[in-house]
Amino acid sequence: MTDARxxxxxxxxxxxxxxxxxxxxSFSGDGGVTCYQVNAKNIGLGNWESTGPDSFNYNFHILAVSPEGQHVGEAHVFVTGEFISDDHWExxxxxxxxxxxxxxxxxxxGNKVIARKFGIDK
Known part of the structure; x- marks a missing residue:
């Protein structure tokens, strides 16, 4: 089950x-997620799912590399969210x-996450 919002x-x-x-x-309709955080040097790839009428979970992995390009570890990030409105969730x-x-x-x-949707207005 996915939530188009x-x-x-x-x-x-x-x-x-x-x-x-x-x-x-960025969340795709087939359950994929691509994330970037300013404190990471690489993007994260993962997936998401609806967990109720106004709630969802997502996760992604970020590969960490040295300045020489050597793999030095991974971050596995997980978030549980709930819609406040169609263009805002926490x-x-x-x-x-x-x-x-x-x-x-x-x-x-236990870190708070706040999100706002953006894109082309129709």
Whole structure:
């Protein structure tokens, strides 16, 4: 089950330790998600699903690389959201950070996420 309201591109603000981390998230109609956050050097790819009439979950992975292009780990990000209106949702997110061998290095959760939809007005 997917909610067509989520399909499209959104600006996101993750509140992390009292500071705002901005990003973009694009949700496709088939459950795919592409995300970018200004504190990451690479995009994240993942998926999303509706969990109720006004709620959804999504996740994405970001590969981390050294300046030389060597894989140095991954971030696995997860968010639960709820629509405030058709062009505004809020939720809670977190992430786990892994070494290249899959060892959990650290993680956090419970960070507020605020999003607003943008695009071509019709």
């Amino acid at each position: 989520l399909v499209g591109t959104w600006t996101t603000e993750l509140v992390d330790d009292g500071r705002s981390v901005f990003g973009l998230a 939720g809670v997110g977190g992430g786990n950070f892994y070494s290249p061998t899959g060892e959990l290095l650290r993680g956090h959760e």
